[in-house]
Amino acid sequence: MTLRRIQRDQIRLGMYVHAFEGSWFKHPFWRRGFLLEREKDVETVLASEIETLLIDISKGRNLSPLPVTGAQEAAALEAEAQHDERMAAATEVVNRSRETMRGLLNEARLGKGVRSDAVVSVVEDVTASIEQNRHALLKVLRLKTKDEYTYLHSVAVCALMVNLARQIGLDDETTAEMGTAGLLHDIGKVKLPDALLNKPGRLTPDEFALVKTHSMQGFQMLQEIDGIPAAALDVCQHHHEKIDGTGYPHGLQAEQISLAARMGAICDVYDAVTSSRPYKEAWPPVDAITRMRQWIGHFDAELLFSFMLSIGVFPVGTIVQLSNDRLGVIIEGGRHAAKPKVLAFYSTRRRKFTRTELVIAGDGRSSDAILGEVDPKAWDISQERIDRLVQLATPWV
Template sequence: MTKKVPTILLRVGMYVTQLDRPWIETPFLFRRFEIKTQQQIAQIQEYCHHVFIDTERGIDIDIADVPASDGGSLPENIPPNSPSQTSATGQSTVSFEDEIQQALEVRSKTKQVVEHMMEDARIGNSIDSAEAREAVEGIMDSITRNREALICLTQLKNRDEYTSIHSMNVSILCIAFARHLGLKEEQIRAIGVGALLHDLGKMRVPMEILNKPGRLTPEEFEIMKGHVTLGADFLKNTPGISPRSFRVLLEHHERYKGGGYPKGLHEDQISLVGQLAAIVDVYDAITSDRVYHNHLHPHDAIKRMYEWSEKDFNRALLEKFIRCVGIYPMGSLVEINGTDIGFILSSNATSALKPDVLLVMDTQKNRHAKPSKISLTETDGSRKKDKWTITKVLDAMEEGIQIDSFL
């Protein structure tokens, strides 16, 4: 089978059958050849943007690196109805209540790892990639046991710790999303590491630009955009970071119809992992308070991103993300029946508008003696009408209500 492959994805062992330019204009001795060395790959990349490979005569391209298809459709290797997996059966192995304390510990340890790596990057010390991999293993284990617990905790925000919390949240959400898409464990692991490191280059940006409260000047924005390549350059000699992890770092600011940075890639030039990371990065960024803008409610952020998807995101992939986190994203605050307030715990596979909710207080903000979990799929006895209904979407930060105080 013949496949078109961007040269950045070439691997030793692939068999090239055609170049994207006349063979006579290149230094290669043969029209068709097997790639045997990294030096060959570097030479091909110097002359070509993409090539065609024969997967029967050489190795195939890896699923997670397959570029998204034209027109905003999913790569053919991604199952169209991939379940949101937390175990081999697609079900949580423990309850939310049993996992939440462990998830809080994972979050705390991961945040410490990110802060340590960022401090090393700021002062110019090399980082220990083993720390990042260990943190990612903790996230993956928690999501395997119960994905809702750790995803809910991504709604715990702090403006003063934005960069470290954002990196941690992007890793958590990327791992959950990649698992939702049905990717392999080794692919999910690499995506998680790349997401944890994706903004490390910001530590090489002057603090007066990074923390500027107002709009950046065009010159300052160009410096800020440099954090992508600064991060890649800083990490390029760090052992233990896979090419896939680098794709997350290098492509999380690229946009589907072009206009992103650092390379202005578009559509099939952007890998699946790059497009996945771009969606997650924007979602967490716009639901967080920043020095230059206030957050959006997760529900509003989802709607806004869907509007932007015409040019910024692969819409088919964004729709997968919405199914992953829910139309009412996990961890967001809602009013139920006009009488109670609760947090969204999980999305419902059969009805996106009827998630599970943790009721924590009444609308007068009197705390319940004990939080109680309800399902909006419940009906009210013989009348067969909904027992519970979301009557209002609330802003947890504006209301001063954080989920961790009820756990």
């Protein structure tokens, strides 16, 4: 079964009607699930009060695409050219940042100090690229190879920190500090053997204890450099702390962990698990976010949802508040350069279930923008109903 929603005036002979939407009393047919074989039936539908219906294109005719005009073809070519241009610009930023980080880390391994001008240059490049087209930069960064991880992980965390900072409304100066913190958060790993960092198997207790020293070693390195923001020192030292106090190096809990370090924890883990390494394959973004949400006590839950908003990736089945006074359930989680699909089903203003509608979640200016996550229990929405809604929407994904 492959369902497609169409408007009443799009109906054609040869289509297989799966269901009419809206009130049953407006339907011109008593049955559901039939092939439109008579012109008279088409005319009956066109004359009815039906607004939309579902057709099964695996059993009947699909909606014929409209002929492409010269203007439409030109617009499509222009859009493709703009996309290619944005991707090329993002790739240039990533390549330039990778080489800068390669030089910085190699110098740090030799005991030389971190050059502040180089750090500022990368953060400014990344921030400008995020402002121009965040999806392009984040997509290019996700394409890094296993061999590039050492240099591009820090660039990716820098970009994710800047992106998250913008999402939660931090000012320009603080955003730049967060980007710097992301870029330098793992600087202490230059003190560890590459063989240990890239070991394909499970670390022994002694090896893991050695790896955990990188946060304090990095903190000590950055303390010796003039002009490093306090946020960078904090994130370097505390990006492995957890909300429940089981992290390291100090076992901080909840509000004892700064906003910068809580942001760093999310951005660091997300890029790590969505990257390919010599000892593991990358997780898809939706899988990564789904699993991260299940690690109760690891991350700041509210901040993690803001992170999801910033990258446009959501776990399937999440109930969200839309900006048009409706609740919806995520049926396709989205990925870089794509927007999540939401099945709207409830009016918060009228406090009642409504006819379902498939929408593509937009940005903050859209009438279908996602504002936040909702506890379904607060609206008497059972898990059974959520599961049914997801199942209902599956053919549209």
